Amino acid sequence: MDTIVAPAVPRPIPVGAEMAALARFYPDVSWSGRIVAGGMGPGTPAMRAEGYGRHELIQDGRWIVGTYAQDQVLEDGTPVLTWQLHWVVGWDPAGQTYRATLADNYGHAEVMCGRIDGDRLVFDTIGAPVPLRMTWDASDPAAITWVNELRTPDGQWQLIETYRMTPIGSMSPA
16 A cells, blocks of 8 residues: 655744734723814814724734724714724735734725834835825833824825824733
């Protein structure tokens, strides 16, 4: 009887230093901040917002999953809406870049490409009808700032919203 040798089964690439570098941008947080007038579309009012983000590692630390929610109110305190987002972020070893996907309660679903530049983590949408750029600044780990911008037709970046995030814990292990 002939011996049959099974082909080698590919194994996942081990998680590397890229995920450790990424993790510092994703502690569990609460935040407060502002949405600029026009930030949610032409004619929309300025708003204040308070929210939170919770994170967990999945697939042996390959990905960080974030669940976010924020309450948005007009300047006089009138409630407007509760926004919710699901975020999955990690290192793409084949592409040698950070990747993220997002889905929110508006029905937005995007894929983003990111990079770490010192204390800043920057993600840009890929192929979105309205290009977005999201920036985390962790130069002060006790007060991480997050900025969301859109690219205007003339190529300029326009502020949508900015938040000061206060860490409230570390993410859950895988």
